[in-house]
Amino acid sequence: MKELRIGMLGLGTVARGVASMIRRNGQGIAHRTGIPLRLVRIATRNPGKTWGLNLEGVRVDADVDALTRADDVDVVVELMGGLDPAERLLLSALDHGKHVVTANKALIAERGMNLFETAQKNNRELSFEAAVAGAVPIVKAIRESLAANHIESIHGILNGTCNYILTEMRERGLSFDQTLADAQKKGYAEADPSFDVDGIDTAHKLAILSAIAWGTPPDFRSIHVEGIRRITDSDITWAAEMGYRIKLLAIAKRRDHGLELRVQPTLVTVSSMVSQVEGVFNAVFVKGDYAGTTMYHGRGAGEQPTASAVVADLVDLARNQGAGLASRVPPLSVMPQHLSPLPVHDIADLKCEYYVRLAVVDRPGVLAEITSILASHGISIDAIHQKGRAVSQEAVALVIVTHECLEKEMQASLAAMERLESVRGKPMVIRMESGLT
């Protein structure tokens, strides 16, 4: 192979970064791979619009299907996003003997196995470093650098939009709605933000990381997912006063007979590294039995950082081709015959510490009612705060931090509290995560 000929599906932000990186850094790349990368084709909805890119020698049209079958393409880079038609096109590319590089987290998380099996059948490579945490090389780190470790846990801040919103809410004291509107104005959040703020995007990425860490098929549907819409500025203020920050964390843990997989707003101590991950940055903390906790931090989105990850996959592919092999590392780290699903624990079995915020009527006996509910469910209290801040004409905020207890006991307690005449509205509960680096 004299060069690696690339066909690209899509010409959005990331694709433009890939085109520019291959052109600008082509010589340095060729010195590292021995095989130059050459962009030969782009298929995009609007082939007339090339954004001022230098696309000399590149065929640009709208025929996505033809690109997946083209004789002059060695690898198809998919940057369209979405499940359909991306899946169909990549299956076609693999069946036509092309390697595939994609940044499509939804596709890998929800329909990855079909693609992996098709890649294997055709002895082609399928890479997706850019699907998780942008420029941060977390897929390679888990799949290669930590491959000899038993992974104990993964904690990730994997969605820049959510992390930006939570950072801004804390720094500027604004509400979720105000901050979201501001993020949308600045281009950090989509017009329809639900994919990000409801935690779906984070869950897609967690499904991918946990699959690689434990050699299981990606299991997006089993992840318990909560987003950040219900977090109020007063939660952030309470957390800060107690020495915590609130982060939307992707959490995966190996437990006795399966996995714990969840995406939830989480209180983390302000002195931990994870609470220092601010704004649009992403970070992943991986705990291995020998490595201990290693942490990876950087820009999780954007034209150039995501392009860096896409082109890193192309560099890997070119180096493998140069050395005369395909499929050096299986997509999910373990060899396909050793992939095996692990049961995912029901969230009801979760054990952790909790932050609970209630609006209560300010009169004698209320505290006794609430604490006796907790006691009856075997939940002991670590701290309790009531500052007489009026949250409405007749109610004040009461914040309780518990010791470790079972989620189902907590849920039963919350239901019982909600039934009290002295409790107004729905209690807010946020899980806490201690012992983080």
Next chain:
Amino acid sequence: MKELRIGMLGLGTVARGVASMIRRNGQGIAHRTGIPLRLVRIATRNPGKTWGLNLEGVRVDADVDALTRADDVDVVVELMGGLDPAERLLLSALDHGKHVVTANKALIAERGMNLFETAQKNNRELSFEAAVAGAVPIVKAIRESLAANHIESIHGILNGTCNYILTEMRERGLSFDQTLADAQKKGYAEADPSFDVDGIDTAHKLAILSAIAWGTPPDFRSIHVEGIRRITDSDITWAAEMGYRIKLLAIAKRRDHGLELRVQPTLVTVSSMVSQVEGVFNAVFVKGDYAGTTMYHGRGAGEQPTASAVVADLVDLARNQGAGLASRVPPLSVMPQHLSPLPVHDIADLKCEYYVRLAVVDRPGVLAEITSILASHGISIDAIHQKGRAVSQEAVALVIVTHECLEKEMQASLAAMERLESVRGKPMVIRMESGLT
């Protein structure tokens, strides 16, 4: 190849971690590589002492030379440290057709080219992930994940002993000597600590990282190296009061016509991620033109974390062997024919901001003398602090923070200040590094 047969030179701390990891995690590793790792031989000075390890089926003797020639060894893992006889043994291993994995930073930094060329001649692999930052996979990150970036800069905290000492000095308010003695008692510092505290170890690691980042032969001798012996508790206190922490940083920057390479105690803002790297931890910040700054953090030393990196190299090797190739990635990232040295700038040409601490006689006119020296060298002052703290019977501490200026102008100023009758002792100067993540 049915298994990867390993011969290990040395049975010190890290070697014991490697032996234990291969045994305990062997099945998980084999599921990832397809080729089991098998430890077949160990050569160690004291073969009778096996530390309670299960070494069933492993031949343990003292014949290091025989191990490098043994027919039943595919890869030699060198964990003896030091330049000699490690270099001779690894050259012998390569010439006898063995691959090599080493954690020996001094050897790679000072005599790496000889080893790389011998490996290439014999078409064998030579890997050294464990030589830099222990469990943190920074060699692979730069060599593979960031291979398509033009690297702009690297900032590293690469020596856990120094970082532990600086952290303890700050947290406990103790002197360097007291803290060092305490670190020695706890096993965090060697009996002869000069390799660590004088910055040599950090410089070895920087030589390796910069070679990989820019495709140059490792150039340890050109690195400007300062250690942490002269840092006092009062420097740490002054820094803290101004919003800084002091870290021993390895710094590499691509400049117009070459590289800036230095190891120096450095003031970094307390709000930066780099200042959050505390105790024995290591971290590396790499800035690429597309990726932006990505950061890698974890345990930089110790039995298990370093073993994790050594075994990661063995996993890579096994996967390459399984896929039927050697030398997929050149040791210094670029292909050997494209390696080319870059000139290293003289430290006199460095431009940065400076922290200067002087002991001055507390009388009128002193400040005028000092500030006019700085002015005459074109150095402008950002902040000046004098709190009347007596540093001796007649002198007080004066701390100056400058705007960016040339190192040679700073050195000339310091020499002039030292000649003043009103300045007692040698001025302390520490460089500052702004704009870090």
